[in-house]
Amino acid sequence: xxxxxxxxxxxxxxxxxxxxxxxxxxxxxxxxxxxxxxxxxxxxxxxxxxxxxxxxxxxxxxxxxxxxxxxxxxxxxxxxx
Amino acid sequence: xxxxxxxxxxxxxxxxxxxxxxxxxxxxxxxxxxxxxxxxxxxxxxxxxxxxxxxxxxxxxxxxxxxxxxxxxxxxxxxxx
Amino acid sequence: xxxxxxxxxxxxxxxxxxxxxxxxxxxxxxxxxxxxxxxxxxxxxxxxxxxxxxxxxxxxxxxxxxxxxxxxxxxxxxxxxxxxxxxxxxxxxxxxxxxxxxxxxxxxxxxxxxxxxxxxxxxxxxxxxxxxxxxxxxxxxxxxxxxxxxxxxxxxxxxxxxxxxxxxxxxxxxxxxxxxxxxxxxxxxxxxxxxxxxxxxxxxxxxxxxxxxxxxxxxxxxxxxxxxxxxxxxxxxxxxxxxxxxxxxxxxxxxxxxxxxxxxxxxxxxxxxxxxxxxxxxxxxxxxxxxxxxxxxxxxxxxxxxxxxxxxxxxxxxxxxxxxxxxxxxxxxxxxxxxxxxxxxxxxxxxxxxxxxxxxxxxxxxxxxxxxxxxxxxxxxxxxxxxxxxxxxxxxxxxxxxxxxxxxxxxxxxxxxxxxxxxxxxxxxxxxxxxxxxxxxxxxxxxxxxxxxxxxxxxxxxxxxxxxxxxxxxxxxxxxxxxxxxxxxxxxxxxxxxxxxxxxxxxxxxxxxxxxxxxxxxxxxxxxxxxxxxxxxxxxxxxxxxxxxxxxxxxxxxxxxxxxxxxxxxxxxxxxxxxxxxxxxxxxxxxxxxxx
Amino acid sequence: xxxxxxxxxxxxxxxxxxxxxxxxxxxxxxxxxxxxxxxxxxxxxxxxxxxxxxxxxxxxxxxxxxxxxxxxxxxxxxxxxxxxxxxxxxxxxxxxxxxxxxxxxxxxxxxxxxxxxxxxxxxxxxxxxxxxxxxxxxxxxxxxxxxxxxxxxxxxxxxxxxxxxxxxxxxxxxxxxxxxxxxxxxxxxxxxxxxxxxxxxxxxxxxxxxxxxxxxxxxxxxxxx
Ligand SMILES: Nc1ncnc2c1ncn2[C@@H]1O[C@H](COP(=O)(O)OP(=O)(O)O)[C@@H](O)[C@H]1O
Numbered sequence: 001x002x003x004x005x006x007x008x009x010x011x012x013x014x015x016x017x018x019x020x021x022x023x024x025x026x027x028x029x030x031x032x033x034x035x036x037x038x039x040x041x042x043x044x045x046x047x048x049x050x051x052x053x054x055x056x057x058x059x060x061x062x063x064x065x066x067x068x069x070x071x072x073x074x075x076x077x078x079x080x081x
Numbered sequence: 082x083x084x085x086x087x088x089x090x091x092x093x094x095x096x097x098x099x100x101x102x103x104x105x106x107x108x109x110x111x112x113x114x115x116x117x118x119x120x121x122x123x124x125x126x127x128x129x130x131x132x133x134x135x136x137x138x139x140x141x142x143x144x145x146x147x148x149x150x151x152x153x154x155x156x157x158x159x160x161x162x
Numbered sequence: 163x164x165x166x167x168x169x170x171x172x173x174x175x176x177x178x179x180x181x182x183x184x185x186x187x188x189x190x191x192x193x194x195x196x197x198x199x200x201x202x203x204x205x206x207x208x209x210x211x212x213x214x215x216x217x218x219x220x221x222x223x224x225x226x227x228x229x230x231x232x233x234x235x236x237x238x239x240x241x242x243x244x245x246x247x248x249x250x251x252x253x254x255x256x257x258x259x260x261x262x263x264x265x266x267x268x269x270x271x272x273x274x275x276x277x278x279x280x281x282x283x284x285x286x287x288x289x290x291x292x293x294x295x296x297x298x299x300x301x302x303x304x305x306x307x308x309x310x311x312x313x314x315x316x317x318x319x320x321x322x323x324x325x326x327x328x329x330x331x332x333x334x335x336x337x338x339x340x341x342x343x344x345x346x347x348x349x350x351x352x353x354x355x356x357x358x359x360x361x362x363x364x365x366x367x368x369x370x371x372x373x374x375x376x377x378x379x380x381x382x383x384x385x386x387x388x389x390x391x392x393x394x395x396x397x398x399x400x401x402x403x404x405x406x407x408x409x410x411x412x413x414x415x416x417x418x419x420x421x422x423x424x425x426x427x428x429x430x431x432x433x434x435x436x437x438x439x440x441x442x443x444x445x446x447x448x449x450x451x452x453x454x455x456x457x458x459x460x461x462x463x464x465x466x467x468x469x470x471x472x473x474x475x476x477x478x479x480x481x482x483x484x485x486x487x488x489x490x491x492x493x494x495x496x497x498x499x500x501x502x503x504x505x506x507x508x509x510x511x512x513x514x515x516x517x518x519x520x521x522x523x524x525x526x527x528x529x530x531x532x533x534x535x536x537x538x539x540x541x542x543x544x545x546x547x548x549x550x551x552x553x554x555x556x557x558x559x560x561x562x563x564x565x566x567x568x569x570x571x572x573x574x575x576x577x578x579x580x581x582x583x584x585x586x587x588x589x590x591x592x593x594x595x596x597x598x599x600x601x602x603x604x605x606x607x608x609x610x611x612x613x614x615x616x617x618x619x620x621x622x623x624x625x626x627x628x629x630x631x632x633x634x635x636x637x638x639x640x641x642x643x644x645x646x647x648x649x650x651x652x653x654x655x656x657x658x659x660x661x662x663x664x665x666x667x668x669x670x671x672x673x674x675x676x677x678x679x680x681x682x683x684x685x686x687x688x689x690x691x692x693x694x695x696x697x698x699x700x701x702x703x704x705x706x707x708x709x710x711x712x713x714x715x716x717x718x719x720x721x722x723x724x725x726x727x728x729x730x731x732x733x734x735x736x737x738x739x740x741x742x743x744x745x746x747x748x749x750x751x752x753x754x755x756x757x758x
Numbered sequence: 759x760x761x762x763x764x765x766x767x768x769x770x771x772x773x774x775x776x777x778x779x780x781x782x783x784x785x786x787x788x789x790x791x792x793x794x795x796x797x798x799x800x801x802x803x804x805x806x807x808x809x810x811x812x813x814x815x816x817x818x819x820x821x822x823x824x825x826x827x828x829x830x831x832x833x834x835x836x837x838x839x840x841x842x843x844x845x846x847x848x849x850x851x852x853x854x855x856x857x858x859x860x861x862x863x864x865x866x867x868x869x870x871x872x873x874x875x876x877x878x879x880x881x882x883x884x885x886x887x888x889x890x891x892x893x894x895x896x897x898x899x900x901x902x903x904x905x906x907x908x909x910x911x912x913x914x915x916x917x918x919x920x921x922x923x924x925x926x927x928x929x930x931x932x933x934x935x936x937x938x939x940x941x942x943x944x945x946x947x948x949x950x951x952x953x954x955x956x957x958x959x960x961x962x963x964x965x966x967x968x969x970x971x972x973x974x975x976x977x978x979x980x981x982x983x
């Protein structure tokens with residue numbers, strides 16, 4: 001079984017309240033000099049081989065469903081491991 | 082500026098309602114043979130160099146704050162790019 | 163290079179992208195006439211947003227003024243603030259007053275349903291807060307296309323969870339609203355949001371900058387490049403040869419920030435150190451500075467370099483136009499600045515002194531040590547164009563009215579009648595709405611006496627005496643299409659009845675006038691008729707209009723939505739224990755039918 | 759008079775409601791600020807509902823590290839009665855005062871409803887005035903109220919009578935074993951998703967069953983003296 005990873009992150013120019021909250025919390029905990037943006041990670045187990053067509057299909061799915069492309073950017077890749 | 086990635090995923094034995102919902106939604110959209118687990122991705126911009134000590138520190142932060150190790154597993158790595 | 167005032171004098175013929183910013187040729191000419199020179203890039207940015215339909219009400223101003231004849235008397239006493247303020251304020255007796263207002267966020271919710279609806283709630287809540295009130299409840303009249311239309315499937319879940327996500331996170335009970343499905347809204351959903359707040363009479367705050375030497379403080383979220391599509395044009399013209407960085411077309415809300423802003427602002431009020439305050443709505447700093455300055459008794463000087471930025475690449479034009487959410491501007495005596503900053507620090511709210519009230523009546527804005535704005539703020543905030551757009555009774559309206567429901571075939575048998583009844587009660591508009599309303603917290607704050615599925619929402623205001631308020635919103639767009647004058651009155655009387663039926667005395671309204679394109683004479687006619695219907699109806703009922711909102715250009719592929727003037731009625735009840743819930747309470751009670 | 763502390767975190771929402779409920783129960787409500795290291799000598803603590811720090815990371819994850827929580831964890835471990843309601847329950851789980859975790863509802867939307875609960879254990883500070891098996895109606899409102907724990911933990915909770923409340927009729931969020939609330943081994947720390955503080959006045963709540971929580975506290979404290 002092959003695995004494809006889809007990372008979905010808020011676009012850089014978009015406010016990221018979650019990342020802001022985490023950045024602040026880390027600071028208060030004494031972890032300084034760290035700026036965080038928070039996004040989503042999807043691990044997709046694919047039945048059968050991950051052909052280029054299959055990958056395109058997943059890209060399509062990411063665009064349609066996994067990411068809200070108005071405010072998020074996504075990245076699709078085959079899991080290295 | 083260096084970047085560290087922390088991935089946080091629900092532990093395999095733990096229910097993942099979001100992933101289940103996404104799996105179902107993909108199916109309804111006609112994307113078959115895909116099983117999804119959904120987690121979080123943190124992109125951390127680090128002031129200064131990412132020394133092994135700094136990475137340990139971030140691992141500590143992940144353990145304490147970014148993941149709830151009762152239900153989640155995490156992975157910390159320096160961004161390849 | 164920054165386009166300074168000096169530069170504007172020196173280069174009178176420089177080309178400016180006024181048309182791209184939505185200004186008409188005569189409007190641009192008028193700005194030059196006002197200034198006696200061409201505007202700087204920053205000035206052009208300010209005028210263009212403030213003179214937009216959205217901010218200047220240029221197509222509706224003339225007609226909205228008719229509400230003025232209703233005066234400021236409610237059955238319970240005078241309005242403490244009326245149309246023209248950020249929200250109307252009603253004396254409800256005792257020492258208490260209530261402020262409420264409804265606003266639309268239709269277009270943003272179509273583009274990005276979750277964030278559009280969420281920031282719609284955020285915006286109206288700040289309006290209420292800026293009056294000096296604690297926000298205590300929200301309502302959300304919604305209109306969608308047919309329930310099974312693909313676009314409804316796209317926008318509805320996002321809109322509902324946006325309202326729920328933001329409102330719940332602020333801790334404001336959702337005490338009512340509407341959900342209506344009609345083909346007219348396919349491709350143009352309506353998201354109206356109402357907020358109500360409570361204050362003591364003495365707590366009333368107005369948006370004005372007074373007191374020479376007083377400091378102007380911006381607080382809340384940092385300023386980013388949100389919602390400044392237009393200003394990017396300017397930036398590219400005046401600055402970077404490569405064009406501006408990408409600017410988001412949508413704003414993302416941060417309800418947690420807003421919750422902090424609310425608590426922080428209420429503590430600032432309580433400390434008695436705010437002499438003037440304004441929320442940031444559309445048009446950001448342009449709006450806040452020009453409105454505060456023109457309502458006050460002096461001028462204002464602002465240093466843009468002190469504005470805290472989320473995105474350091476913003477040009478001064480963009481800083482002025484940014485619609486970043488969760489920001490406020492306050493005017494504070496110099497000796498109170500430290501206290502002010504201390505309270506903000508306690509709530510983890512960013513605050514910076516960005517300017518001060520100065521002698522004279524000009525608004526000066528500097529950037530990198532150079533003057534980029536030198537205007538009379540009144541010309542920005544209030545002297546925008548006013549249009550008397552052509553209106554005409556639609557040619558189709560008689561035919562539409564002639565096509566009467568009475569001409570439809572009638573059920574001929576009991577079985578047919580039963581079938582019709584089932585269809586009726588099973589239609590999405592009649593069916594139970596709890597699949598939506600269950601996503602809203604109706605209990606938080608512990609004062610919700612009535613909420614869904616009741617006729618009106620009711621909140622206890624005074625725990626000692628039981629003094630409370632009731633609110634209902636209503637509109638039937640089909641009636642309004644058939645006859646906008648009577649349709650508006652129907653909306654008005656339905657909301658009146660809903661409030662009265664719960665045991666409260668209706669006292670005043672807010673309205674959200676959702677219409678198609680004002681450039682279409684049919685729409686303008688519908689708009690004027692609706693206003694006249696409301697004016698005549700309100701006069702009859704003794705309920706003045708305290709404020710509201712106009713949303714034009716609601717159309718899909720050039721087709722206008724049915725006129726949708728949503729009315730929000732406020733009622734007062736002396737003791738909420740006397741409320742009348744709907745539904746049968748005791749077996750054996752008599753059932754009476756009132757009216758014909 | 760019994761003094762009950764009610765913590766306010768940034769983003770707490772039902773703190774005023776919890777204070778009102780405490781007052782209506784004839785006790786003194788003591789506001790506790792998240793940034794303080796002082797419990798002001800209170801007899802019990804309520805962690806109220808809301809969205810502390812926006813709950814953007816995980817519900818309760820950031821609040822757990824606030825100064826007041828350091829004090830509460832220590833005090834709870836030496837027996838101070840602590841009630842965590844909704845977000846407060848989440849904070850207690852994140853602080854490991856209670857086992858398990860709360861995740862997104864299975865229906866993936868916020869849900870607000872009048873919920874029937876079955877009292878499973880009266881062996882706690884906060885339920886000793888209730889009857890075992892009693893059905894109570896308490897307002898429920900949450901987006902992330904699905905209680906989960908690994909099988910071993912669940913078995914232990916069930917075996918040692920640490921499940922305090924179960925959803926009856928409808929399981930509104932998909933919680934394992936219909937669990938609505940749990941307690942620690944000692945019975946002084948209770949967390950539940952539903953909101954007893956919204957069920958103390960006939961005018962504003964669907965029942966008066968929330969009062970039982972305060973009756974229980976009173977009973978416990980008076981028995982102890
Ligand atoms: N979008 C909404 N938000 C909050 N409450 C709503 C919303 N839509 C409907 N409601 C509430 O649900 C109840 C039933 O609504 P509705 O079926 O429209 O009733 P009615 O036809 O009697 O006005 C009312 O209490 C109304 O305020």
